[in-house]
Amino acid sequence: MKFLKPIVLLITVCVFLSCGNNSKTNVHNVAGSHNSDGDNENIAANLEKISLGIDGMTCEIGCARTIQSKLSKTKGVKMAEVNFENKRGVVEFDSNRITEDEIVDIVEQIAGGDLYKVIEVKKAE
Template identity: 45%
Template sequence: MKFTSSILTLALSTLLFIGCKETNSKAEESKTITSTTEIKKNIIAAKPETASFTIDGMSCAIGCAKTIEKKLAATQGVQEAKVDFDKKQATVNFDADVISPEKLQEIVEKAADGKTYTVSAIKIKA
């Protein structure tokens, strides 16, 4: 009985240790993305432009819109990205010397499996 109890205790301890480690890794990853985004906001764009476009294929505000928004915001050259799920609209402030509107479109369309999202009606303001 003591042997079984010891094995069970060891198994639970190992499971808890591994589970906590994964949670901490995800928290650190989130901090890195936030820090990178905050740093990029402080960099002045050499050739600032704003792209707005429609995104079709989003099915939810958190899983789709926020994921696309985070991927765009984490991209080098992007100053700020906003994705409005209800309007199916994205607005991205970016440095045209660093990234092109075509690359922004590619990032969105490849965000899931490469077939889920479609970008259309791209408008650029200098």
């Protein structure tokens, strides 16, 4: 019973810090091929980079990192970076394996499609 109070306090502090308005940018580079079924292995990559305006994010951990993680695990995505503070994501992808529209659909379908809306897509450098 005497350990319960410190544990509850620690959990509360962790939750408070993780959902605070933090300007840190999360970057996740994905190395290697995402293709587990062997198709398109010999096709040269046609890398493109887009910037997405994402509406609906309310915190860095639960929203920005979730979107970033989902995109990073997608076949054909080389790199995904989502910044909670400026409500933007940058995605580098192989256009031979995935399209811009598919990337937008992935973001908008997270959590059943009720939370996030891509409000802008443009080429990034």
